[in-house]
Amino acid sequence: xxxxxxxxxxxxxLAAATAATTAADLDEVVARGELIWAADQxxxxxxxxxxxxxxxxxxxxxxxxxALLAEELGVKPRFQQGQWDRLPLLxxxxxxxxxxxxxxxxxxxxxxxxxxxxxxYSLQLLARRDxxxxxxxxxxxxxxxxxxxxxxxxxxxxxxxxRSRSDLEVDVIGYDGTIDSLEQVSTGVLDAAVMxxxxxxxxxxxFSRLRTVDRPFAGGFYTILTARDTPKLSAAIxxxxxxxxxxxxxxxxxxxxxxxxxxxxLMLRDAAEIPVARRKTVGxxxxxxLPLLLKSAGMTVLLSCLAFPLAVSIGLAVAVGRMYGPMxxxxxxxxxxxxxxxxxxxxxxxxxxxxxxxxGLALPAVVAAVIGLALNYSAYESExxxxxxxxxxxxxxxxxxxxxxxxxxxxxxxxxxxxxxxxMPPVTSDFIALFKDTSVxxxxxxxELTKRYSVLALSTGRIVExxxxxxxxxxxxSWPLALLSRWFERRLExxxxxxxxxx
Amino acid sequence: xxxxxxxxxxxxxxxxxxxVSLAGDEGTVTALVxxxxxxxxxxxxxxxxxxxxxxxxIAIAGHRLGAGPHAPALLERLRRDVGMVFQQFNxxxxxxxxxxxxxxxxxxxxxxxxDARARGLDLLDRVGLRSFADARPATLSGGQQQxxxxxxxxxxxxxxxxxxEPTSALDPAMTAEVMEVIVELARAGQTMVVVTHxxxxxxxxxxxxxELAAGRIARQGLAADVL
Numbered sequence: 068x069x070x071x072x073x074x075x076x077x078x079x080x081l082a083a084a085t086a087a088t089t090a091a092d093l094d095e096v097v098a099r100g101e102l103i104w105a106a107d108q109x110x111x112x113x114x115x116x117x118x119x120x121x122x123x124x125x126x127x128x129x130x131x132x133x134a135l136l137a138e139e140l141g142v143k144p145r146f147q148q149g150q151w152d153r154l155p156l157l158x159x160x161x162x163x164x165x166x167x168x169x170x171x172x173x174x175x176x177x178x179x180x181x182x183x184x185x186x187x188y189s190l191q192l193l194a195r196r197d198x199x200x201x202x203x204x205x206x207x208x209x210x211x212x213x214x215x216x217x218x219x220x221x222x223x224x225x226x227x228x229x230r231s232r233s234d235l236e237v238d239v240i241g242y243d244g245t246i247d248s249l250e251q252v253s254t255g256v257l258d259a260a261v262m263x264x265x266x267x268x269x270x271x272x273x274f275s276r277l278r279t280v281d282r283p284f285a286g287g288f289y290t291i292l293t294a295r296d297t298p299k300l301s302a303a304i305x306x307x308x309x310x311x312x313x314x315x316x317x318x319x320x321x322x323x324x325x326x327x328x329x330x331x332x333l334m335l336r337d338a339a340e341i342p343v344a345r346r347k348t349v350g351x352x353x354x355x356x357l358p359l360l361l362k363s364a365g366m367t368v369l370l371s372c373l374a375f376p377l378a379v380s381i382g383l384a385v386a387v388g389r390m391y392g393p394m395x396x397x398x399x400x401x402x403x404x405x406x407x408x409x410x411x412x413x414x415x416x417x418x419x420x421x422x423x424x425x426x427g428l429a430l431p432a433v434v435a436a437v438i439g440l441a442l443n444y445s446a447y448e449s450e451x452x453x454x455x456x457x458x459x460x461x462x463x464x465x466x467x468x469x470x471x472x473x474x475x476x477x478x479x480x481x482x483x484x485x486x487x488x489x490x491m492p493p494v495t496s497d498f499i500a501l502f503k504d505t506s507v508x509x510x511x512x513x514x515e516l517t518k519r520y521s522v523l524a525l526s527t528g529r530i531v532e533x534x535x536x537x538x539x540x541x542x543x544x545s546w547p548l549a550l551l552s553r554w555f556e557r558r559l560e561x562x563x564x565x566x567x568x569x570x
Numbered sequence: 571x572x573x574x575x576x577x578x579x580x581x582x583x584x585x586x587x588x589x590v591s592l593a594g595d596e597g598t599v600t601a602l603v604x605x606x607x608x609x610x611x612x613x614x615x616x617x618x619x620x621x622x623x624x625x626x627x628i629a630i631a632g633h634r635l636g637a638g639p640h641a642p643a644l645l646e647r648l649r650r651d652v653g654m655v656f657q658q659f660n661x662x663x664x665x666x667x668x669x670x671x672x673x674x675x676x677x678x679x680x681x682x683x684x685d686a687r688a689r690g691l692d693l694l695d696r697v698g699l700r701s702f703a704d705a706r707p708a709t710l711s712g713g714q715q716q717x718x719x720x721x722x723x724x725x726x727x728x729x730x731x732x733x734x735e736p737t738s739a740l741d742p743a744m745t746a747e748v749m750e751v752i753v754e755l756a757r758a759g760q761t762m763v764v765v766t767h768x769x770x771x772x773x774x775x776x777x778x779x780x781e782l783a784a785g786r787i788a789r790q791g792l793a794a795d796v797l
Contacts, residue, residue: 460658462656462658462659462660463661463662463663465620466654466660466661466662466719466722467662468620468645468649469620469649469652469653469654469723470649470653470673470674470678470722470726471646471647471649471650471678471726472674472677473642474642476678481662481664481665481673484664485662485663485664488664
């Protein structure tokens with residue numbers, strides 16, 4: 068039920084975002100005295116990143132560009148943080164424009180106003196120096212371990228180009244952070260990464276084990292996004308970029324950032340018109356997205372159904388260990404529970420997926436996700452089981468012992484069976500919670516239903532329609548769980564099922 | 571069958587048992603009487619190791635307990651020979667009446683499920699509850715629950731049975747039915763130690779009576795002499 072409400076809330080917000088708001092046009096920006104530009108500082112250099120000398124301060128060539136543009140409009144720049152692949156959703160809500168390495172694509176042309184290009188990027192294949200992948204052509208045939216595993220930034224042009232290349236034997240894996248894929252190539256989890264060459268050039272020192280493979284194989288332009296209903300602002304930004312190109316200020320900006328200003332100016336001059344993508348009909352939308360959404364719903368079910376039984380087993384063992392185990396073990400288990408409960412699931416998944424490979428333990432994303440979910444939930448389940456074990460009257464434990472049962476036999480035959488029954492309702496409710504928490508796994512490249520929705524909604528521009536479908540899918544899955552939980556509760560209310568009322 | 575020598579136990583600076591010595595032969599019924607807080611339940615719980623003590627010694631059914639913590643293996647062996655019935659019955663709420671009785675023979679003695687059930691049914695028959703074999707504890711009256719609890723303790727064929735105020739939680743009618751079962755056991759020659767407030771019951775069932783007061787033995791002797 069909660070997932071339905073959640074999904075409906077999402078639908079509501081998105082509908083509001085796409086339809087009901089009126090964005091601030093130029094007059095308002097000037098009156099306000101600030102141009103609010105959105106970017107993701109986590110996206111990193113050389114675009115927008117915290118200044119290493121003073122992490123409070125942002126720096127990057129786009130920070131400088133935003134300052135120049137604001138100056139041209141006669142206002143001050145103000146930065147707005149957002150998640151990179153969702154930056155366009157901020158338009159008209161908290162931001163006037165998006166300046167953050169947004170590639171000019173037919174889809175973006177259709178959904179937003181795209182400014183004239185301000186930067187030319189090239190896509191570069193990157194691999195480890197000591198591996199066999201040394202030409203782009205090698206991707207056309209399977210590698211030594213089967214299909215090549217290639218990491219890209221989710222929502223980037225690198226992702227859509229690599230996914231559209233059916234001629235290549237590659238599995239494309241999307242990451243939320245720009246340099247996550249470089250880390251994964253470095254530790255050997257991925258065979259290669261594809262990204263804008265300027266990003267790799269910026270971080271090349273940090274990833275000395277990596278090399279560029281061949282010359283860049285594709286490219287395009289960065290554009291500044293504005294909402295479709297702010298024509299004056301869009302025109303003013305276009306004009307400002309024109310002036311910055313014409314008088315050489317943009318060239319010297321790029322030279323300052325070591326981005327080959329002269330070459331940039333030549334490519335910007337030759338920038339070709341980008342076509343506008345056609346909006347898909349409902350039939351095409353269903354044909355293109357439904358199978359993907361269903362497949363991702365399957366991933367959601369798979370993650371939940373593998374992780375939860377594990378979580379419950381570990382949780383029960385931890386609870387028993389904390390209450391009846393050897394004295395030296397108890398503080399360790401208490402620490403286990405407190406650490407897992409006291410740190411975010413996202414961080415734990417990140418540690419398992421990105422940090423374990425550094426000590427030589429590289430797990431596939433789905434395995435890492437199942438383990439992460441299971442460990443995190445085991446802490447909560449163990450607390451529930453502890454309460455359940457405490458709810459069984461102590462007298463029954465003493466009675467078992469007085470009959471000659473060992474502590475473990477008493478647990479196995481008397482205490483645990485009763486505790487399991489007592490905690491059935493909260494445990495079932497946790498299953499529903501875990502079911503929804505699987506969406507966090509997108510942080511480690513697992514594409515489950517929420518992530519798939521997010522990707523499809525942004526690429527097709529059909530945010531509301533797909534949200535409704537996604538909400539219905541969640542409902543179809545959580546409804547049986549809710550029924551199951553109610554069935555357990557009814558079973559518990561029957562006295563014959565072993566309620567502990569006595570006397 | 572059991573000997574308690576100079577048992578001493580303190581709890582939070584209070585002597586709950588102070589140099590207590592007593593003994594009981596095979597086939598005798600010993601009643602422990604005295605006011606609340608006199609230490610009679612604590613003494614009983616020391617007899618099967620549910621409580622530890624600070625000094626003294628216990629010999630019961632061929633096992634020996636010394637001061638301080640007891641080894642789990644020793645306790646498990648001792649408790650096969652020393653059954654216990656509690657004031658609050660403490661039936662296993664997840665098991666039916668017959669499963670309550672059959673659990674320990676099955677798990678501790680390794681008797682097959684079928685044989686353990688047969689033993690359970692026999693014992694339920696003995697306490698007059700055969701027709702309630704498959705009932706859950708929660709559906710039974712207090713008196714019925716206590717009779718199942720007695721059958722459960724008997725299932726291990728203990729050499730000594732300990733009763734901790736077995737009728738205190740029951741109304742008079744149910745008290746009578748439980749009492750009847752205990753008196754019947756006494757007649758059959760079962761060695762028993764019974765903590766009770768009920769002097770009438772002690773007079774009727776006990777061969778010896780031990781009266782405790784403030785952790786010390788106030789009087790002990792034949793039931794007829796003490797009461």
